[in-house]
Amino acid sequence: MSVLYLLSSLGVINGLLIGAFLVFRNQNKVANAYLGGLLLALSLRIGKSVFYYFEDNVDLLILQIGLSACTFIGPFFYLYTKAIYKQHRKIHTRNTVLLIILLASILTIGSVYPYRNHPAIWNGYIIYGIYYIWAVFTLLGLYNAVKMLKPVILKPSTMSKPQQHLAMLTIAMLIINLTYQMALYGLFTYIWGALIFSFTLYFLLGRMLLSSKFFSPKPTDQPLANASKKLEELNVLMDTQKPYINQKLKLDNLAVQAGLSKHSLSKLLNEEYRHGFAQYVKEFRVKEAKQLIHTRNELSLEGIGYEAGFSSKSSFFDAFKKITNSTPSEYRKSHQLVA
Template identity: 35%
Template sequence: MSIGKEIVFFFGALGTFNGFILSLYFLFFTKKKYLSNYFLGALLFVLSTRIAVTVFVYFNNDLPKTYLQIGLSACLFIGPFLYYVLKSAIHNTVLKHWKLHLGIWFLAVLIIGLWFPYQNYPVLWNYYFVAFIFLQWFSYLFVSGYEIRILLQKVISNYESSSAAEKWFSAIFFGNALIFLAYFLGFSRVPFVSCITGAVAFTFVLYLIILILLHRKRTDDLFLLSIQKSKKLSESESVVILQKLQKIMNEKALYKNPNLSLKDLADEINISSHQLSQFLNNNLGRNFTSYINEFRIDAACSIITSNDKLTLESVGYDVGFNSKSTFFAAFKKHTGTTPLNYQLQALST
C-alpha cells in the first residue's frame, strides 16, 4: 500500500471510528433526550457502517461478500433516518407511523438479504439493487431538503446571524448530501472517488464534533430548533426592542459599519444575539442582513437625491456596503429599481 493510500485509509478509518463514537453519544449520553438525538445517533451508525465497508473493501477486495451486503443494506436507512432527524427537529414531532415506516424497510432488507444474498447474486446487487438504493437515498435527501428549505435559505444567505441549531441541522443535511454525491460518483465509475468518500466522511464527523465542543456547556441548544422557530416575543417586549433598535440606529448610524454583526447590535441594546435574531425573524419577518440593509438603502436614497456629485459606488461604501455588487443588488431588492435609474428619476423631478 502506498503512502497516499495509507493516509486516505487512516482518515477514512478515523472518520468511521469517530462516527460510531458520536452515534453512541447521541443514542445514550446526551443530557436531554430529544427525539432528534436518537434519529441522529441511528443515522451516524448506519453512515459509519457503510463508510467502514467502503474503506476496508477499497483496500482489500478479498473481504467476504457479506460485508458488501451489509454496507449496501445500511444505505437504505440513511435517507429515512436523515428525514426523521430533520422532521423531528423542525416540527418537534414525527409522523405517527414512523416505527411502521422504518420497520417496513428493516423487514425488506432482511427478507431480500436472506432470499438474494450478495454471495449468490452479485450481478443483481451490483446493478439493480444498487440503482434502487441510490434512487431511494436521493428521494429521501430531496424530501429532507424540501422540508428544511426555509432554514437552508436563511443559513446560506446569512450564516453569521443563524442560530447554533440552524447551523447544526444545516451541517447534517449538507454533510449527507456530500456523502451521497461521493458515493453516486463512485457508482458512476468516476476515478478516485472511493478515496474521497472517506475524507468527506471524516470532515463531516469532525465538523459535528467541533460544533459540540463549541457548545459543550449548553449542548442542548443545538437541538432547540423548533422552540426557537415557534416562540414569538410578546407585543410589549417587541415594542421595547423595536424602540431601542430605531433609536440606536438613527443616533449612532451603526449600519454604516460594513463589519456590523448581529452580536454587535445585540450588545448595543443589551440583549442576547438569540433574542435579537428571534425578534427580527419572528416579529419583523426578516433576517439581520435585510434589516440593516433597509437603513443603508434609505440613507443611500437620501444621498442620491441630495448630492449628484458622488458616484453611486462611493454612495454604497458610505452607507456601509463593502462591495458595489452587493449595494446594487440590495438597492434593487429594496426599491425595485437600480441606483442609476433612481438617480435619473431624482434628477428629472
C-alpha cells in the same frame, strides 16, 4: 495511502460510537436518536467502502451489510430534519413503521438473494433501488433543512450554532450522496465519501467543543440592530407557521425557526416587545383561540385551548381572561349573540 486509511477508519469507528450513544443514551431527544441512526448507517456504509478500497479480499457479507445500511441513510436524514422542523417530542408511529418496512424489506432481500451467491443481482437492481431510496429521502430532508435555514441562508453570519450545525450536516449529506451516486457510474471513487464523512464529523465535534461556555464570549448589552424589523418578521413567522401551537415550544426552538440566537431572541422580546417570551406566546395562542371560537363550533372550549397550544384548561382560561378581560365562555356567548 496509510494516512487516508487512518482518517477514514477513525471516522467510521467514531461515527459508530457516537451514533450508538445518541440512539441508546439520548432517547428523550427524538432528533438526536434519528441523528444517531444516521451516523450508524453512514458509518456502516463508509466502513464497507474503506474495506473495499484498501483490502484485496473482502468478504461479500461485509459488502452486503454496507449496501444494506445505505437504505437507511436518506430516511434517517429526512426524519432528523423533520423532527427538528416539527419539534417532535416523541417518535411517531408512522416513522417507526417506515423504518420497520425498510428493515424488513432489506432483510428479506438479503436472505433470499445473499450477496455471496447473487452478486450480479445486488450490483444491478438492488443497488439501484437502494440508491434511489437514499436520493429521494435526502431530497426530502434537504427540503426541511432549507425551510429552517431560509431566513438566514443569504446571511450566514447571523446563523445560530444549531443552524450552523444543520447547514454543515446538510451540505455533507448532499456531497456524500452525490459522491456515491456518481461513483456508481465510475465517475468518482468511494473513498471520497469516507473522507468527507470523517472531516465533517471531526469539524462538528470541534465546533461543539469550542462552543462551550468556557470559550464563548459573554453577550454584550449593546442594543439589538433593526429590532423593530426583526419583531415584525417574527410576528409574520408566528402568523404563518404557528409554532406556538406546539405546547412545549421553548425559546431555543423559536430562535432556530426565527434565525436568531437564543440571546438575541430573548433580548428582542424583553426590550422591543417588552413583555418577554412567555407573554408573547400566550398572546398568539389566545389570538388563535379566538379564531377557533369563531370557526370551530364543534370544539369544546377545552379542546380549543389545546388546539391553540395551551397545555391545560387552567392555563388557557387564565391567559384568555388576562388578555381579553373575558372568559372563553363569555367570549363565545357574545360572539353567538352577534351572529
